[in-house]
Amino acid sequence: MSDNREKRVKPERKEMFLYGHANGVNVINNNIEAALRKWKRMMKDNGVIDLIKENKEYIKPTTKKRKQRNDAKYLQWVKVQQENR
Numbered sequence: 001m002s003d004n005r006e007k008r009v010k011p012e013r014k015e016m017f018l019y020g021h022a023n024g025v026n027v028i029n030n031n032i033e034a035a036l037r038k039w040k041r042m043m044k045d046n047g048v049i050d051l052i053k054e055n056k057e058y059i060k061p062t063t064k065k066r067k068q069r070n071d072a073k074y075l076q077w078v079k080v081q082q083e084n085r
Contacts, residue, residue: 023048 016025016038023042027035043049 016028016035023039023046025035025038025042
């Protein structure tokens with residue numbers, strides 16, 4: 001039983017990174033699932049996933065401005081409501 005535990009040594013965190021490549025990870029012991037999880041986490045932390053989702057469709061500049069203005073109006077309304085309590 002203890003032999004099995006010794007074989008399953010978790011690789012160090014820095015071993016997973018592929019130096020020289022900003023978005024790369026090493027595959028250790030043919031464990032593609034772990035490397036893929038690490039890569040997905042790196043993409044999420046770097047904001048690449050959010051950028052891709054944001055750029056899925058084109059949003060006109062006037063629509064962006066209108067949304068920003070409406071959000072500001074809503075936040076101002078919430079602030080006034082909290083002050084009146």
